[in-house]
Amino acid sequence: MNLSCWKSFNINKEFGSNRLYLMSLLLGILSFILLYIPVSIYHQNHQLVDYGLIPLVITLFLLPMLHKLMHIVPLVFVNKRVRIRWKIKYWGGPTFTYMPYQPLSKKTSIFTALGPTLLLTIPGLISSFVFPSFHAYIVLLTSVNIAFSLSDFICVRQFLIAPKQCIIENGRDSYDILIRK
Helix, strand or coil, X not given: CCEEEEEEECHHHHHCHHHHHHHHHHHHHHHHHHHHHHHHHHCCCCCCCCCCHHHHHHHHHHHHHHHHHHHHHHHHHCCCCEEEEEEECCXXXXXXXXXXXXXXXXXXXXHHHCHHHHHXXXXXXXXXXXXXXXXXXXXXXXXXHHHHCHHHHHHHHHHXXXXXXXXXXXXXXXXXXXXXX
8 A cells, every 4th residue: 555645743843732731721711611601500509519629639630541541432442453551640640642553544533533522521511411419510520621622623623624535643743644646
């Protein structure tokens, strides 16, 4: 198979990591405001249950790992093998990276990038209406997940403008969009 690189992109190089962090922070705050107001109006007569700060901090600590894990779940659904590497960050928290063994199709790449949105954000929005006692916590966690998903949305935008029959390879720091010659 003779492949040519149509486009290679690294989100951190294109936008800069500080700019991405700032845009992600602003997106998280905006999504919290836009989600919390209608949900709290809907649940105005319900009492919030408060378990304290510790469970919230633990959940916020585990949310980045859960977000990354939700990128792997769509690959498992389509029977793609994935290499996972665990490491401990300088702040003491566990994290991991994943890399598929084979390049992915355009549809699979889009589905993988949108995995956390489909598997965490949408159920979080539904849960905020179903569980009125926890709606503030659920909206907060959903907003943080939306903030984490900013780079995923940028990747999806790049994948959507790629040619229909392309293959997308996930490198260490970048994505390579390959087309057949």
